[in-house]
Amino acid sequence: MVSYSEILQAAEHIRAGRLVAFPTETVYGLGADATSPSAVALIYEAKARPRFNPLIAHVTDLTMASDLAVFDALSRRLGEAIWPGPLTIVLPKTVSCPVADLATAGLATIAVRAPDHRVAQALVEAAGRPIVAPSANRSGHVSATTADHVRADLGGRVSMILDDGPSPGGLESTIVRAGDDGLTILRDGGLSREVLAEVAGIPVSAIHTVDRSNSIGRAPTSPGQLESHYAPQAAVRLNAMEARPGEALLAFGPDVPDHSGPIINLSPSGDLREAAARLFAAMRELDATGLQCIAAMPIPERSLGIAINDRLRRAAAPRH
Ligand code: TXA
Numbered sequence: 001m002v003s004y005s006e007i008l009q010a011a012e013h014i015r016a017g018r019l020v021a022f023p024t025e026t027v028y029g030l031g032a033d034a035t036s037p038s039a040v041a042l043i044y045e046a047k048a049r050p051r052f053n054p055l056i057a058h059v060t061d062l063t064m065a066s067d068l069a070v071f072d073a074l075s076r077r078l079g080e081a082i083w084p085g086p087l088t089i090v091l092p093k094t095v096s097c098p099v100a101d102l103a104t105a106g107l108a109t110i111a112v113r114a115p116d117h118r119v120a121q122a123l124v125e126a127a128g129r130p131i132v133a134p135s136a137n138r139s140g141h142v143s144a145t146t147a148d149h150v151r152a153d154l155g156g157r158v159s160m161i162l163d164d165g166p167s168p169g170g171l172e173s174t175i176v177r178a179g180d181d182g183l184t185i186l187r188d189g190g191l192s193r194e195v196l197a198e199v200a201g202i203p204v205s206a207i208h209t210v211d212r213s214n215s216i217g218r219a220p221t222s223p224g225q226l227e228s229h230y231a232p233q234a235a236v237r238l239n240a241m242e243a244r245p246g247e248a249l250l251a252f253g254p255d256v257p258d259h260s261g262p263i264i265n266l267s268p269s270g271d272l273r274e275a276a277a278r279l280f281a282a283m284r285e286l287d288a289t290g291l292q293c294i295a296a297m298p299i300p301e302r303s304l305g306i307a308i309n310d311r312l313r314r315a316a317a318p319r320h
């Protein structure tokens, strides 16, 4: 467990413009002082992000978020009901928003989130400023849900890794933007659409999807054109009903086909929450077998299954 003195040390690194990897309830984040352009630049360098994807600013709560972003009534209701939690809200920046332009890729909007994790909360609090953090993996790789994943991907590039065990959620946050006609999902994630609809007081039909491959509002893409992302080294074969020789099997549910090679079952009981929590670690583990292909069994397209399938489709998409 992370001690408070470690958190203070990590906060010093942040304040000095260095990178710290820290756990959140969704995945591990690669954190930097959101107000420092040079610290933010280190993130892009460490992740080897091909372009300046905008980052999520992590705050302790709605009050701190209100310094960065202008809240409409619906977004405020969501923040009040769900934060701290796995929801990121995209909002117009305040005039006095202290976050570096590089972190928001020069957009007039900013993505904010209050994570529901003791260590993340204490780190932001101790740093005394918002912390921008993408998932702590090399760009395009599977997201990191343990400190070991972070070490494997970013080892020498971070000043400190706060190791507090596996992230309980396992999927990145759900990203939304509120509009006149309801909510638009920019990325499905750890908070399901049903929960969102209930909390927002709107029907699930008032929750729209723009584009799953890029959240900055490009035209919708069909699954075949999805940008490769969350990709292991191995190829990924979707909707597999069996695994072929030379493949690893990413299984789900009680009915698993016979297979002589490696198998990881995301949830033998068919529980989507359990599957979400295990997804990235399982992909990394199967990838480490060195086999050429991961055969992924079908996951139901409901609740957290929507986000799991999104990640699997991207992992299976043609690589650049
Ligand atoms: O659970 C999470 O969200 C994790 C933990 C560490 O908090 N973070 C995470 O960050 O997944 P990242 O950088 O891997 O994904 C952030 C996403 C990107 O797809 C980015 O395009 C989108 O948020 N985003 C950030 N700012 C945005 C904005 N102003 N408008 C639209 N999308 C934005």
Ligand code: MG
Binding pocket: 134, 135, 143
């Ligand atoms: Mg990411």
